[in-house]
Amino acid sequence: MTVHTRRIIMNGVTGRMGYRQHLLRSILAIRDDGGVLLPDGDRIQVEPVLVGRSAEKLQALAAQHDVADWTTDLDEALADDTATIYFDAQVTVERKKAILKALSAGKHVYTEKPLAESVDEGLEIAEAGAAAGTVNGVVHDKIFLPGFVKLKRLIDGGFFGRVLSVRGEFGYWVFEGDWQPAQRPSWNYRAQDGGGMVLDMFCHWNYVFEHLFGRVDAVMAKAVTHIPERWDEQGRRYDATADDAAYGLFEIGDTIVSMNSSWATRVERKELVELHVDGTHGSAVAGLFGCRIQPRERTPKPVWNPDLPTDLDFRAQWDEVPDNQQFSNGFRAQWEDYLADVHHGRPHPWDFMSAVRGLELVDAGLTSSAEGRRVVLETRTS
Template sequence: MAVRTLGVVMNGVTGRMGYRQHLLRSVLAIREQGGVLLPDGSRVQLDPLLVGRNEDKLAEMAKLHGLTKWTTDLDAALGDDAYPLYFDAQLTAVREKSIIKAIDAGRHIYTEKPVAESVEGALDLARRAAAAGVKNGVVHDKLYLPGLLKLKRLVDSGFFGRILSVRGEFGYWVFEGDWQPAQRPSWNYRAEDGGGITVDMFCHWNYVLENLFGGVQAVTARTATHIPARWDEQGAEYQATADDAAYAIFELTDGVIAQLNSSWCVRVHRDELVEFQVDGTHGSAVAGLHGCRVQPREVTPRPVWNPDLRETQSFRDQWQEVPDNGEFDNGFKAQWEQFVRHVVADTPHPYDFLAGVRGIRLAEAGLKSSDEGKRIVLGDVAV
């Protein structure tokens, strides 16, 4: 069968995430494999048009990867009917206006999260996309990771029995930037630039929780700015105005309680940078980005609390590794392929702008809970 071509305007590819995960490991990897396989056995190849603010960076990136199409003029890119799909990996502060332009141009939209800076802004995008009849999707990359795919397999199989609770730890030490360069860009720590770990991570936690364990019904959170001063990319000291840690309790459907800690001020004493422990009546599991271990009730040990004696058994050795039972592709690439099939062949892709709305809504609720010191109950959202 002949290979079709789908033009993609890629905005924000000079940033770390836009370049590494979306251009290099997704779109270019898809091109190298000969395109996206469609249900009818044919393929669609991607034709990227790179967009950004820095002409020199775009030209260098295009040359490095053998690409010929790039521009600093977003309006011109959106005006080219050879590119019906728009992708956005810009800073959150400028994303909403660009997506509106893409919707007005009749382009299908695939975007990083948060989709906008507020629930109202995200809802406006969902309504505009619905009125324009354009397909839309939001990156939900964590769902495609090997560890969480294994965890989903366990949930779907009924391994846990009745799920009781979820406990998650995410984070690592991000250097302040004075004596060692920071591993994250400085805007992450400025609220005025869209920074903050709550806005960043609660959008992830919302889709992880609702797709594996149940929708979030209420949240109680406490945020903090543990490190008030940092140093930017030029070595200049600045005041951190955004939260760098968030501690939250999420109440899910069917009575499941989730406790998730998110911090850029924690030193890692885990196997992976993020881990989730799920406890159920029939068994428990601990999943990270790649690994997943289980302990069914039939082999659960019988610990006895005795602070006077040193513990002799190794609790970690009593868990069993869940096998891969297959090959796992890059999570970002896998969702790119799913969304391309949605655009070209109308196959399902449930992670739309409304999913993005629920993500930013949870972030707003977490910040409100911390500011007001109270539990925030969430309702339904609809276009």
Template structure:
């Protein structure tokens, strides 16, 4: 067996997403399984270097997980100057991401990053151009494509279950506590526009790749945004003005005439099975997919409800749907979506295996968020131009 060590500078791992999903459930999980099997007896072994602003927090993480205590740094420039570091990963706040990725590209590092990749479309496109010209490999996290529920949904689409797809309806969100009498589940910067916060900036990049990959490119967007909760309390218990949108209601027209409507809100109480659900309706059948589950109703088993407000409903509409079984993953199980995408990107770095979710794909997400905010501000539907470098 040959072990191929890949050193990865991981910037932003003290944050919730960077720590839980990327460090613990992806890179450390790959190490715990003995590395990534590349075939022919070769194994890729990821070696993380923890980068951030708080040295004591980085050292605490290294100690907690048995990592080399010397493999932590608050000096990004020094880490990027290290020729043994091959990959730069970014999970910082959005406002700090673009400049750091620029430095990493200039240093010749392969790029893997959270989204949005930049605070504006021009910056996102410039990153894609710089990476192309530098000849480095690059990828953007598009984790929801790897969720069990959406993997099941894609299998239905690929198998022609829906016939002609007519529409997609998405519901995402939950109540994020204001922070006064219950601590908030999200960082306070998410609710300050001046710090790069807002649900459109956060979620529209997700909706872009979900719609693009499963149903087709987005051609128009019309959005209404709101800041439903105007005051919140930060991590120190101090009140602050919420200047960013905490809810967005979007309508998207896709190639082929499909209409998608997605509501996103951090000010909604959940009355659905999962925190995100997509209902897809087609001429031959319908499906409702969440994070893990997917239920279907075929044309042949569709009931014939009749509107009658004078009589109580005597049947459970939910019981008329069939559950898609968990037998689509390897061995009947689905791996963590973040880890699955990390493994694909690592294979891409060390081999010629293709990888399509690159910085240009990330720029499409930034574009949709930018146009969504413009649509809400202008009160009109906007076209979504096709991007190119």
């Protein structure tokens, strides 16, 4: 067995997502488990190099997790030829310039989404990535969720017949920050800092829809700011200038997808995200972990009668899809795939161009909301 070590420059790991999902539950977990096991018996071991603005936070993280290298100087980190991968989990507005620097330094680049703030910026990054000739990838974590893996299994197995429609619900109540601290960073609710539900979640929904149902042909959307004022991490009041909810209707061939995304909703469902898929031969409801099905052979025949309460327990008429495999953290699963692609020098399937298509959907959704019309996507990407 040969161990191949990859040193990874990780920028933005003092933030919530960068720390919890990427550093702690992905890279450090891979390191502590002895690396990624390859089919030939070799392993890819990882060594993080922490980068950020706060020396105090970085030093504390490094000491806590036995990480040898950290710096507040990105240029210094990029000049290290032994660190061949750059990862970006910064706020969106800082991402473009850092990724372009990393590509110029000849690094492989893996990044959180959104890739950029606009389609044009995303295309600029994608073109730079193609010119660099390195392996680039963008976090598409939701397709690795156990519930969505099970849903994909059903689709590929022909369970649904013809998929007719999809109804999606995502979100929860994010506290305003005055009488209870908010559980999301304040920049998410300021448009000038790269916040906004459409920019954040339409990038996700685009790759989820592509993976499960196909490319989006057209969209009608309404973006709103339900909560106009919030309080930041220091308890200071600020104007919420970004949309905190988005209601979308997406056309994918003959399939109609309605997707509600909101930070101003209280949850009355089994999981924080659910997709209800109806097909001619069966239906399914998939969430983060679970997936319930109802084939046509077990479909009941309810009758509308507003004069009497129903005696049917509709939720009890669905069956759970078994796991049939061991699922790991979705962020870690994609990290392992990406590291294997870098090792073998092959393209990562969820690359910069896939992220640009997400930005195209963002642009179409915002245009639809502003102009009150259906927008057909005229993609500039393959």
